[in-house]
Amino acid sequence: MKQDHFASLYDFLMEDAPYESWLSFAERYLVKQGRVLDLACGTGTFSLMLARQGFDLTGVDISADMLTVAEGKAREAGVDVDFILQDMRELQGFQQLDGITIFCDGLNYLRQQKDVKQTFFHLATALKTGGVLLFDVHSCFKLEYIFDHQLYGENGETLSYLWFSDPADEPLSVQHTLTFFNKKENGDYERMDEEQYQRTFEPHVYKQWLEDAGFHNIEITADFGEKDVEEEDDRIFFKAVKK
Known part of the structure; x- marks a missing residue:
């Protein structure tokens, strides 16, 4: 399927996505009115939600067609969000960010260990000291x-x-x-x-890669940060702070 077709159908597939739960999880840790990067933002639904809460928001995705849909949504809603075409493995041009989010298993599209490690290093470079990285991934289960x-x-x-x-x-x-x-x-x-x-990878493997990239105070949870991880949880949540 051409990417423009998939971008036009993406919101149909995401109709029942737990956006409000992602938002609650993010607001628990992000600095109010801080500079936030929504990575793997897709068609921008979550980016716009963050922007409406007062965050200085930039959305980044690897798909130009997804970003075209996102920009159209922002114009229609009258919400100020910058959308930028980049590959998270080569993220550049961002400094002193207060927070970065990667939700809806965006990180799971990286196939190789080196790609995840490289991404974490780029994210650490983009964040200020004390800045927060929030993401979720599919569980091994x-x-x-x-x-x-x-x-x-x-x-x-x-x-x-x-x-x-x-x-x-x-x-x-x-x-x-x-x-x-x-x-x-x-x-x-x-x-x-x-x-x-x-x-995906084991949670302790992600934790080690985060530490290697310069993160600490790493919390690994399930159910949008509401409980400890159990064997049959389907989605794992991470919070990590830039040293």
Whole structure:
């Protein structure tokens, strides 16, 4: 599927995403009215929510088409957010930030250990001393059991989709294959296909990489920071402070 098609369908897939819970988690740690970078911002829904809470917000994503949708949302809402096209592995041009967020498993799209390590170093460089990094990732349990040969789907009036999740070649990785059927005005259906690859690592491995990059006061939790991690939790949350 062309990226512009996927960008146009992304919000449909994210209709039930827990944005309010992410916002509550972020506001617990971010400096009020601070300079915040929303990394892997997608179509900007969460970026706009942060901006409405008074943060000086910049959104960054690797997809130009996602950012086009995000910019359109910001104009329509009258919210001042800068959106910038960059790869998180090569993040540059940011200094003295108060906070960085990477939610909705954005970090899981990095396939190699070196990519995650490199990203953490760039994020540490962009933050001021005492600045906060907040992110979530898929748990190992989710990759091994929940995404194990699973099929998801929805049959809507104008848009339907099938979503297959199968184990990929690397440890704790998954290949998502999505097929969309979009109903056109003449009643015909247009088929669009998209593939996504994700990988995760053990929480203690992320913690070590964060420490190596210059972070401390690292907290690892589940349920949007509300409880300690248990074996069957599907999403793991991190808070780390720049030394």
